[in-house]
Structure formats: structure tokens, C-alpha cells
Amino acid sequence: MLRTPPQVRGSILAALDAADRREATPKVMAAPRRRPALVRGLRYAIPVALAAALAFVVVLLRNPTPAESYPAFDYATDHYDQFVARFDPNVPSGSPGDIAAAYIDHKMPGYLWNFQPSGYKLVGGRLEKMPDGRWVTNTFYRGEAGAILCSFVATSGLRLPPRDADELGVHHFIAYRGHTICISYLPGGKYICILVSSKSMKAFMQDIAASEI
Numbered sequence: 001m002l003r004t005p006p007q008v009r010g011s012i013l014a015a016l017d018a019a020d021r022r023e024a025t026p027k028v029m030a031a032p033r034r035r036p037a038l039v040r041g042l043r044y045a046i047p048v049a050l051a052a053a054l055a056f057v058v059v060l061l062r063n064p065t066p067a068e069s070y071p072a073f074d075y076a077t078d079h080y081d082q083f084v085a086r087f088d089p090n091v092p093s094g095s096p097g098d099i100a101a102a103y104i105d106h107k108m109p110g111y112l113w114n115f116q117p118s119g120y121k122l123v124g125g126r127l128e129k130m131p132d133g134r135w136v137t138n139t140f141y142r143g144e145a146g147a148i149l150c151s152f153v154a155t156s157g158l159r160l161p162p163r164d165a166d167e168l169g170v171h172h173f174i175a176y177r178g179h180t181i182c183i184s185y186l187p188g189g190k191y192i193c194i195l196v197s198s199k200s201m202k203a204f205m206q207d208i209a210a211s212e213i
Helices: 008-023 035-064 070-086 097-107 203-212
Strands: 120-129 135-141 146-154 172-176 179-185 192-196
Touching: 070 135, 070 146, 070 179, 070 192, 097 120, 172 203, 179 203, 192 203
Parallel strands: none
Antiparallel strands: 120 135, 135 146, 146 192, 172 179, 179 192
């Protein structure tokens, strides 16, 4: 069991604090002044154009291109929705050690997240194969606030969206097809951890910051 590096946890918490400060910043209302008709018209047109441009930039930063599909993410989000309705472990799941040992026996990472600080309980684990034939581990957690799926998969030949400004240390957050995904890059780069939640990005970041792997 490895604890998330302090600098990573600090980066996530700093990002959340910055978001809170932006939300709390009061808006300053300027005193009304008479302007020519053309200027008055532009006063409404420019904010609309800026808002549209900002929304476009946010979509580019936080979401893969809508026309693109990432098989690993499709697999993870589809299985998340299935597991929320019903999850049946197919490896010994009496304890975290049992699950980790089963994963290691199949030459897969034995890392397990501890989401108890965020109110989630470990339900169990599954070993499956993706459509391309590569092994993937699926560890499922459930709590009153929702559920989390943790999938480990080999990065070799895996197509992933570009890493951008949302990256926080080894964690990279994106919104994807109605879900929030956290990609964690393991040392050595041979495997990645894909965490899936139905929570908002900010709420999921808080869960990650409070937990450890």
C-alpha cells in the first residue's frame, strides 16, 4: 500500500481552494453611463461572444473531442453503470489482501485505493479482459454518496486523450460522457489507474484528495 504523495494531495487541495475563491469573489457593478447606440449594442454582444469562447475553451480542456472515442474509457464507464446496478466479484474479496493477491497472480498491479475517509466501502474485485484482449482489474466501491470504479490497465498501445492543464501531479481529471474520470499515472508508465464516478469534477477531486492508494 502506497500513500499518495503529499505534493499531489496539496495540488488537488490548492486547486479546490482556488475554485472556492473564484466562486466567492463578489461581482462589482459599474455605474451606468450613456453610450452611443452602437456601443450599447456591443455591450451585450461582446459578453455573449466571450462566454461562448470561454465555454469552447473549457470543453477543449476538460473533455476529449466529442467525435473521438477512447475504448478504455468506454469500457470503464459502461462497466461503472453496470456495476452500480449489480456487482458480483469474480476473485476472492474477503479482504483487500485477497483482492490484491488475485490481481498479482495474473501479473496485474495489486494496488487498492482506500476510500474509507470519503465514506466508501470496498465491495470487491473482478478480473476481466477488454475487447482488445488485455487484462483489466475492476475494483468497486460503494457509499451513501455514490460509487467509484477503479480499473487498472496496461498503457502499451492504449489511446488516451492529451494531458493538459487540468493535470495535478500524477492525477488527470476529465469529464467523459456523463461521468467524471480521474486518470492516475503509475511510476514506470506501464499501467494507469482509471477511476470513474458520477459526481461532479470538484466533488470527485475532494474524494481523491481525502483518500490514498
